Amino acid sequence: MTRITPELIFEKGYDGMKNNFVPKMDVEEVDLNAILPPEFQREDIDLPNIPEFTIVRHFVNLSEKNHSLDRSIYPLGSCTMKYNPRINEVTARLPGFAQIHPLQEENDGAMELIYNLGEQLREICGMDAFTMNPAAGAHGELTGILIFKKYFESKGLKKDKIIVPDSAHGTNPASSVMAGYSIIELKSNEFGEIPLDQLEFAMQGGDVAGLMLTNPNTVGIFDRNITKITEIVHKYGGLCYYDGANLNPIMGVSRPGEMGFDIIHLNLHKTFATPHGGGGPGAGPVGVKEELIPYLPCPQIVKGTQGLACIEQSDTSLGRVRSFWGNFGVLVKAYTYIKALGAEGIKRAANMSVVNANYLRSQLQDIYDIPYNANGRFNMHEFVMDCHLPNGVNAEDVAKSLLDRDLYAPTIYFPLVLHEPMMVEPTETESQRDLDKLITALREIYELAKINPEQLKFAPHKTPVGRLDNTYAARKPVLKK
Ligand SMILES: *Cc1c(COP(=O)(O)O)cnc(C)c1O
Numbered sequence: 001m002t003r004i005t006p007e008l009i010f011e012k013g014y015d016g017m018k019n020n021f022v023p024k025m026d027v028e029e030v031d032l033n034a035i036l037p038p039e040f041q042r043e044d045i046d047l048p049n050i051p052e053f054t055i056v057r058h059f060v061n062l063s064e065k066n067h068s069l070d071r072s073i074y075p076l077g078s079c080t081m082k083y084n085p086r087i088n089e090v091t092a093r094l095p096g097f098a099q100i101h102p103l104q105e106e107n108d109g110a111m112e113l114i115y116n117l118g119e120q121l122r123e124i125c126g127m128d129a130f131t132m133n134p135a136a137g138a139h140g141e142l143t144g145i146l147i148f149k150k151y152f153e154s155k156g157l158k159k160d161k162i163i164v165p166d167s168a169h170g171t172n173p174a175s176s177v178m179a180g181y182s183i184i185e186l187k188s189n190e191f192g193e194i195p196l197d198q199l200e201f202a203m204q205g206g207d208v209a210g211l212m213l214t215n216p217n218t219v220g221i222f223d224r225n226i227t228k229i230t231e232i233v234h235k236y237g238g239l240c241y242y243d244g245a246n247l248n249p250i251m252g253v254s255r256p257g258e259m260g261f262d263i264i265h266l267n268l269h270k271t272f273a274t275p276h277g278g279g280g281p282g283a284g285p286v287g288v289k290e291e292l293i294p295y296l297p298c299p300q301i302v303k304g305t306q307g308l309a310c311i312e313q314s315d316t317s318l319g320r321v322r323s324f325w326g327n328f329g330v331l332v333k334a335y336t337y338i339k340a341l342g343a344e345g346i347k348r349a350a351n352m353s354v355v356n357a358n359y360l361r362s363q364l365q366d367i368y369d370i371p372y373n374a375n376g377r378f379n380m381h382e383f384v385m386d387c388h389l390p391n392g393v394n395a396e397d398v399a400k401s402l403l404d405r406d407l408y409a410p411t412i413y414f415p416l417v418l419h420e421p422m423m424v425e426p427t428e429t430e431s432q433r434d435l436d437k438l439i440t441a442l443r444e445i446y447e448l449a450k451i452n453p454e455q456l457k458f459a460p461h462k463t464p465v466g467r468l469d470n471t472y473a474a475r476k477p478v479l480k481k
Pocket residue numbers: 078079136137138139169171214243245246267282284
């Protein structure tokens with residue numbers, strides 16, 4: 001196998017190369033120093049003199065080094081990398097949406113879309129009101145936990161702890177701490193579920209504001225005791241927060257509001273089909289039950305007798321969590337997605353995400369260790385494998401070896417409840433044929449671990465760079481040679 005390191009743009013030019021498509025300059029050259037003081041001038045970065053087609057080929061080639069959903073499966077657990085239908089892009093680019101300014105007078109259409117999307121999400125989640133303002137999942141969590149805080153303050157109660165199970169997404173404890181709470185961590189049991197007796201014990205402390213639950217949790221398990229869990233928390237005056245970033249497998253099937261949850265956030269950029277990764281853009285709407293509506297952030301859109309109206313601020317509200325209305329383009333995409341699928345389609349997508357995950361699991365569980373299904377239960381949309389392969393081959397080796405097979409690797413080393421976790425989420429938009437490619441690759445890697453572990457230990461072999469120091473590369477990336 002040979003590694004092909006792409007050339008830099010600086011290496012492509014050579015003396016005498018002509019750029020034929022740029023017309024000859026027919027105006028007089030000016031002395032830059034005469035019009036711009038040197039400190040405002042750009043350093044000479046010595047760009048090479050190369051023709052247009054070389055530049056185009058250079059950047060197209062680089063873009064092809066990127067793995068993307070438009071190339072093949074992207075089974076990144078917890079991230080819900082589903083195919084994003086192109087119709088969403090078409091509507092988000094309609095000039096009436098794309099070129100609207102938040103301060104312009106006429107924005108009835110945008111307000112209506114935001115309101116209607118809120119209505120759809122209320123229906124899907126069984127909640128009473130939604131804010132579209134938060135810009136991402138973690139931002140939604142912070143908003144939700146600040147609502148917890150407002151609620152208890154308004155009742156004159158001092159509660160400074162939040163219960164977070166160890167099967168929660170990492171952002172859950174982080175958001176709670178940012179909002180000023182300390183964490184009581186609950187260890188999940190052998191089924192990946194919350195031990196009810198320990199939950200009750202923790203709630204009895206009296207200083208607990210409530211529970212933050214990721215459901216289905218990060219091992220892909222839907223907690224069977226979900227209504228008992230919310231009952232226990234409520235019995236001691238606590239609130240229940242539902243991390244609904246993973247709503248994909250249950251949308252249209254069951255509703256967190258009916259499970260007893262008081263607050264939920266959703267990740268529109270996962271479940272409701274907006275391209276994401278590499279930092280954005282996202283939207284993390286937060287839904288609440290009736291009792292918590294007064295604390296929602298402003299501005300809010302409400303429906304009155306005169307039609308839609310905007311509440312700019314209120315005495316009880318948390319205040320602003322973001323400029324203007326949130327990431328409007330993402331809201332348009334989510335709205336389109338829900339409209340295009342309809343109630344039946346939403347439910348079918350949820351069911352297929354579960355079928356796909358369980359198909360993958362069933363084709364791998366004879367060789368890979370897949371815990372938390374001891375009693376033969378199905379997973380939801382994802383599952384976690386503990387990758388202890390022969391000859392010490394581990395999760396990272398498997399992940400890097402997948403890259404050599406032109407597949408994207410699932411999430412590794414998360415959740416922290418296992419030693420060599422690999423978290424697989426195929427999503428509903430993969431065909432059986434594409435799932436089979438991943439299965440074949442993972443089985444092949446397993447066999448290779450027995451006879452040629454060295455090849456796996458030094459993978460990837462075909463990518464532009466080999467193994468990096470994970471920590472250093474993330475903190476101090478070297479983006480040029
Ligand atoms: C992705 C995810 C989050 C965080 O969402 P961001 O938009 O990345 O901030 C929170 N909880 C769960 C369960 C997630 O999967």
